Amino acid sequence: MQLVSVEHKDGVQFSVRIGKHALTIDHPADEGGQDGGPSPPELLVAALGGCMGYYMARYCQTIHQECKGLCIDLVPELSEDGKRVQRITIDVTPPDGFPAERVKALLRAADQCVVHNTLRQAPEIDIEVV
Numbered sequence: 001m002q003l004v005s006v007e008h009k010d011g012v013q014f015s016v017r018i019g020k021h022a023l024t025i026d027h028p029a030d031e032g033g034q035d036g037g038p039s040p041p042e043l044l045v046a047a048l049g050g051c052m053g054y055y056m057a058r059y060c061q062t063i064h065q066e067c068k069g070l071c072i073d074l075v076p077e078l079s080e081d082g083k084r085v086q087r088i089t090i091d092v093t094p095p096d097g098f099p100a101e102r103v104k105a106l107l108r109a110a111d112q113c114v115v116h117n118t119l120r121q122a123p124e125i126d127i128e129v130v
């Protein structure tokens with residue numbers, strides 16, 4: 001995996017660099033931001049959906065099934081104190097014409113997602129001032 005570098009831009013907005021890719025993290029105006037990009041919790045949920053989609057697409061490729069129409073909708077819910085994502089409801093729409101007998105296998109493929117497994121067993125996080 002590559003270095004992820006997060007640098008302050010303005011207010012509560014940050015510029016993120018991941019290898020050759022760049023994106024902006026921000027918050028909605030009602031949270032003090034300018035809504036110039038997704039918030040960190042939104043990125044977390046998006047990473048989960050993207051990761052699950054990757055494994056489902058790879059499964060589709062293995063069984064020679066087109067991925068067109070595959071859609072993963074994720075609805076996050078915050079805890080009462082707003083300090084963590086408490087629940088994520090995920091609805092998967094299989095690809096167009098996907099065989100019903102392979103749906104369980106498709107969900108097993110999604111279950112292999114690195115982000116999903118990381119959320120199941122939190123990583124150690126070491127923070128230091130350099």
